[in-house]
Amino acid sequence: MSVMTYIGAIGAAQQEAMSADPRVIIIGEDVEANVYGTTGGGKQRAEQGDFVQQFGKNRIRNTPISEEAIVGTAIGAAMTGLRPIVDLSYSSFLYMAMDQFVNQAAKNRYMFGGQSSIPVVFRSAMFYGLNTGAHHSDRPYPMFMNVPGLKIMAPASAYDAKGLLRSAIDSDDPVLTFEAVPLWGAKEEVPDEEYRIPFGVARTRREGCDVTVVGVSGSLPLALQAAEDMAARGVSCEVIDPRTLVPLDTGTIVRSVLKTGRLVIAEPAHRTCGAAAEIAAVVADKAQHALVAPIKRVCALNMQVPFSPALEAQIYPTRERIVAAIEAVCADQLNAENRRVG
Amino acid sequence: MSVMTYIGAIGAAQQEAMSADPRVIIIGEDVEANVYGTTGGGKQRAEQGDFVQQFGKNRIRNTPISEEAIVGTAIGAAMTGLRPIVDLSYSSFLYMAMDQFVNQAAKNRYMFGGQSSIPVVFRSAMFYGLNTGAHHSDRPYPMFMNVPGLKIMAPASAYDAKGLLRSAIDSDDPVLTFEAVPLWGAKEEVPDEEYRIPFGVARTRREGCDVTVVGVSGSLPLALQAAEDMAARGVSCEVIDPRTLVPLDTGTIVRSVLKTGRLVIAEPAHRTCGAAAEIAAVVADKAQHALVAPIKRVCALNMQVPFSPALEAQIYPTRERIVAAIEAVCADQLNAENRRVG
Amino acid sequence: MKISEKLARETLLEMQRRMLRIRLFDERASKMVKRGYIPGTVHTSIGQEAQVVGACMALKSGDHMTGNHRSHGHPIGMGSPLGPLMAELVGKATGVCKGKGGSLHLADYAVGSLGESGITGSSIPIAVGAGLSAQVLGEDRVALTFFGDGTANQGVLYESMNLASAYKLPVIFLCENNFYALSTPSHTVTGGRIVDRAAGFGMPGVRVDDGQDVMAVYDAVAEAVDRARRGEGPSLVEVMTYRFREHSEGLRINVDYRNSEEKQFWTARDPIVLFREALIAAGIATAAEMDAIEAEIAQEVEDCASFALESPDPEPSVAFEHLFTDAYDLEDVL
Amino acid sequence: MKISEKLARETLLEMQRRMLRIRLFDERASKMVKRGYIPGTVHTSIGQEAQVVGACMALKSGDHMTGNHRSHGHPIGMGSPLGPLMAELVGKATGVCKGKGGSLHLADYAVGSLGESGITGSSIPIAVGAGLSAQVLGEDRVALTFFGDGTANQGVLYESMNLASAYKLPVIFLCENNFYALSTPSHTVTGGRIVDRAAGFGMPGVRVDDGQDVMAVYDAVAEAVDRARRGEGPSLVEVMTYRFREHSEGLRINVDYRNSEEKQFWTARDPIVLFREALIAAGIATAAEMDAIEAEIAQEVEDCASFALESPDPEPSVAFEHLFTDAYDLEDVL
Numbered sequence A, B: 001m002s003v004m005t006y007i008g009a010i011g012a013a014q015q016e017a018m019s020a021d022p023r024v025i026i027i028g029e030d031v032e033a034n035v036y037g038t039t040g041g042g043k044q045r046a047e048q049g050d051f052v053q054q055f056g057k058n059r060i061r062n063t064p065i066s067e068e069a070i071v072g073t074a075i076g077a078a079m080t081g082l083r084p085i086v087d088l089s090y091s092s093f094l095y096m097a098m099d100q101f102v103n104q105a106a107k108n109r110y111m112f113g114g115q116s117s118i119p120v121v122f123r124s125a126m127f128y129g130l131n132t133g134a135h136h137s138d139r140p141y142p143m144f145m146n147v148p149g150l151k152i153m154a155p156a157s158a159y160d161a162k163g164l165l166r167s168a169i170d171s172d173d174p175v176l177t178f179e180a181v182p183l184w185g186a187k188e189e190v191p192d193e194e195y196r197i198p199f200g201v202a203r204t205r206r207e208g209c210d211v212t213v214v215g216v217s218g219s220l221p222l223a224l225q226a227a228e229d230m231a232a233r234g235v236s237c238e239v240i241d242p243r244t245l246v247p248l249d250t251g252t253i254v255r256s257v258l259k260t261g262r263l264v265i266a267e268p269a270h271r272t273c274g275a276a277a278e279i280a281a282v283v284a285d286k287a288q289h290a291l292v293a294p295i296k297r298v299c300a301l302n303m304q305v306p307f308s309p310a311l312e313a314q315i316y317p318t319r320e321r322i323v324a325a326i327e328a329v330c331a332d333q334l335n336a337e338n339r340r341v342g
Numbered sequence C, D: 001m002k003i004s005e006k007l008a009r010e011t012l013l014e015m016q017r018r019m020l021r022i023r024l025f026d027e028r029a030s031k032m033v034k035r036g037y038i039p040g041t042v043h044t045s046i047g048q049e050a051q052v053v054g055a056c057m058a059l060k061s062g063d064h065m066t067g068n069h070r071s072h073g074h075p076i077g078m079g080s081p082l083g084p085l086m087a088e089l090v091g092k093a094t095g096v097c098k099g100k101g102g103s104l105h106l107a108d109y110a111v112g113s114l115g116e117s118g119i120t121g122s123s124i125p126i127a128v129g130a131g132l133s134a135q136v137l138g139e140d141r142v143a144l145t146f147f148g149d150g151t152a153n154q155g156v157l158y159e160s161m162n163l164a165s166a167y168k169l170p171v172i173f174l175c176e177n178n179f180y181a182l183s184t185p186s187h188t189v190t191g192g193r194i195v196d197r198a199a200g201f202g203m204p205g206v207r208v209d210d211g212q213d214v215m216a217v218y219d220a221v222a223e224a225v226d227r228a229r230r231g232e233g234p235s236l237v238e239v240m241t242y243r244f245r246e247h248s249e250g251l252r253i254n255v256d257y258r259n260s261e262e263k264q265f266w267t268a269r270d271p272i273v274l275f276r277e278a279l280i281a282a283g284i285a286t287a288a289e290m291d292a293i294e295a296e297i298a299q300e301v302e303d304c305a306s307f308a309l310e311s312p313d314p315e316p317s318v319a320f321e322h323l324f325t326d327a328y329d330l331e332d333v334l
């Protein structure tokens, strides 16, 4: 085992995949210079040089600023023999290539009756909460969840990031990654040998019996902190990280709610039609009979992102907002606990 | 009162607005030739000629096939004195201009601290269920619901289409219309005098006490038919048309569920992260205590749209699928009814 | 018309065959739409056969092609068999895309056809990607993409041209300039000439003024293909042509956006008639031989229509296949 | 450098003032980022002042401008007061966007600045829209949009150029070619020359080879503006210039993508020094007068920094304003 940062894990997964398969290439703006830190050599950089030195300019491709053409080109290349990893940098830039995502990546195989397969990974990172203003802070994964045919990963830790990215690169279908920049520096123990984490399998980060708390991406660590706070107050939270949003492991979530009877969902995307809405809707269908309290969502407010640090923090889920939501659905236990303690 | 088709109502609303305000212009591909039938003169065509004859080429603007530039140009024009109606034809073409919708239309006013207002209407029509294949059949409104700053209307009848479109053109904020082409020919009585329907006010199309059925856009008439079927079987459905998706009149829906205890939502968009998910999530929060049955969604399957008529019909909600969902949540009453009848 | 001396007789006759296939297939499809056998609508390439076939015949096996909504000619030009194409238009299980694509979304990977696109412009970068994979993998193949004059105003084309040019990819951008985008005359919405846009993106631009001359189209595209194969990068070829029919079958536009002199001028320049006469004049084939070819193709088209009509509908469950390559939970779908 | 005889002395001095404002504002902002007073990062226009000011001064009151991520120079060039700009960078209530925009998203409608854009290319069609409203409403104004050489590879630019050209809109497309997009040398990702792209879209393209010469930029843009005002349509002006600093403040790129000879060549051509010398040589102002101007601007920048730092933070509730123009239910938001 070694300790790795989330961003280091992404670089390491890319390096392993590039070494394993000559059809894997990396294409994107400024990938040669490794501006975003994921196309360097990780630990081995000193010995092996950066990705350009290791893999050559034929496989590490700087592009013009042309997101739509980059995405379309990667799709076409994937249909004809390559396995591209496209580095789109900020998730906010995905809009530029929306047509290619929806009409080509997602529909191609289906519409041509299975003739094509499209093994391509579109990496992007959500730079939110970092005072970069409205244009650079988006967390647009819910849009893509509404498009059948795209797989989506949104890891919340280094271990998951590395294992899921390897599976994504192995996949013969288009995969979008939504990385959480606020977690880029977070460290975790990671096996030294290569490993893969399957899509569609949630990770239960903490077991509990009073309330199920689902945390997506950057909201997962906050959910764990909130669970800690609540444990001190006698409320036992089960914290689940879905890890992949398409496919979504609804089974694990539903089973948990059948046990706890309560659900809080936290995520960094806007509330309306977000992943939390989907999870709430699934549970309100499959586990309604077990619910003993309202389902609470703790999402980014339905607002654009203001620049000023005096304003921005209000927009996203916080440990406190998650605690408040848990309090709201566990009012009974808390009252009982208060009586016991008081 | 006169009887009008849904598409006729749209044309009529445009004509009224163009006559009332010289700042209103129509811009889009092939709008001069009125290919899609909404820039003709409606009933008055014979007397007054088509829109080009009535309003001139300065205000009826054919464009190149350049959705991104068209949308951006309309936004810029709206910021500087015009009130454009952009005819984007198929809703499937919106993806081409995604950056302009999200990063300019939705964010501009917010990010510049209220300096701009952007009175622009983006019209598009959902041509689904008409065997046009995967590229032309999309119902992508949920994506836009996830973007704060865009208003969205999705009328299900001629009366609503006309009144909402007038309000949309009056609005100083960007509005997207999602018109249901399967309803273009549907007729309704419409007042002869000008009228406007406010955004954010649902229309209860049928009152009932056993189950609330929300029908979005083209699914609304199917919901009404299903309600009819269920009435014959002793189940009383309250059928609600939200009419606008942003703002969404959750109050009317929640109040109805507080009364009925049951909820079925039907919509033509894909299920994951759709409008139905949002409505389900709101109700599972605000009316959970009143729910006596699971919330059921009847949406387009999470699949792309196949071309063959032998395949396509399976994808969208039908009267039968809505009936089945109502049956599922009203199993108790139906059993009681069966016992009574039987 | 000058018949190229470089081309074998069989190749020349195959050109005429493919043009005839497009013509008769599209005429047939048009009838089948009107009679309700084909759902939706179709966009024919009638009148534009020389432009399509001249371009496709300049490619060789292993090369790739992407197309647009005017979609039948392209795969036919690449040599795709007619039966599965027509069955696709009708929506049958035997369709080239199993009935899931339809007229707008034909693809036949077996002949290098990577897909037509209902969304104009959307398939252009796909061809650039085929060029990129050829370059990275060191494979000797090129990719050609067809788009219209209207689509030449979509930004993705210039992003694609620039990317292909910067990387020197083996790609041919082929603009089918039929002077109109639906009801909109090109010159009213287009600044400058399309062919002149190539230079600013660092590639040659060639305009074929007589796109009804299949030899002229072939020569221009063959030169661009040679250049691409030599590793010298992409080219833009603009071909001036005309569609003889309405934008799509059944569409009625009340505005007279194409006047009758113009229509007459162009229909008098029928590419199939012109090539037939040129072949006969050059002594490549006799009138009787050409008649025989026409009869042969007419039969092929008859057969493809029968095949399509007699084929079974797809099983309903086919709607739930091909979303992903691996097995998925139908719960997630239904 | 040749000083234009058409320009009044006061205009010439105002040019130098605006260049100085940009330089000193950006130097100050850069320091404030490093010390943590400005959150996030900023992109300076240091070295590119002539290109910015030459263009803005060719506009007049009532005209519109949109810009990009290299964002402070543009509104300063349009004459926006410095205090609210700096307060915006710091995120204060007195910011020109009330603290909601930040460095990347400055806008000052009072001087015709319709907004900078963090998304490259995104604000280009906004300027076309300002041109369209001018044309439809018959108002005598033009719109100019700034974008970089890297952004010149985004499709939206060509859609916008084409639309403006087809409609003959009063728009100036101004490419700030500083030879790099972040770490990427322009020539490695660009096919052809940007200026040459104008012709294919039916508009004049002019390249200012010495973009450090504010007179040369002014002349080229003024001609494009005249043309636009005469109703003859848009122009593309490409200005060759250089950024003296890193892409954004604090960014460290480990690759040596700009060598030191190149840097030296350009920093020797400091536009502010060149113009100062030219003004003195032409007898427009004395060295002492120029010194006084420099001191005046230095004080302005001092004052704007104090104003920014002393201003209050925005009230938290400001985060919930300006989503829509009409009242909305906070329930929908929270």
Ligand SMILES: Cc1ncc(C[n+]2csc(CCOP(=O)(O)OP(=O)(O)O)c2C)c(N)n1
Residues within 6 Å of the ligand: B029, B065, B067, B093, B096, C069, C070, C118, C119, C120, C147, C148, C149, C150, C151, C152, C176, C178, C180, C181, C182, C247
């Ligand atoms: C992105 C997009 N915008 C608009 C359309 C609608 N549309 C289909 S074909 C067409 C005209 C295309 O003109 P051109 O590219 O010249 O091709 P042609 O039909 O003349 O062969 C239009 C506007 C579309 N399919 N996709």
Ligand SMILES: Cc1ncc(C[n+]2csc(CCOP(=O)(O)OP(=O)(O)O)c2C)c(N)n1
Residues within 6 Å of the ligand: A029, A065, A067, A093, A096, D069, D070, D118, D119, D120, D147, D148, D149, D150, D151, D152, D176, D178, D180, D181, D182, D247
């Ligand atoms: C759509 C989009 N893609 C990528 C970026 C990231 N980005 C910001 S500035 C920049 C380089 C821009 O280069 P250029 O247009 O030449 O302007 P310069 O910075 O040189 O002034 C890039 C790639 C972005 N902001 N928006």
Ligand SMILES: [Mg+2]
Residues within 6 Å of the ligand: C148, C149, C150, C176, C177, C178, C179, C180, C181, C182
């Ligand atoms: Mg055309």
Ligand SMILES: [Mg+2]
Residues within 6 Å of the ligand: D148, D149, D150, D176, D177, D178, D179, D180, D181, D182
């Ligand atoms: Mg640059």
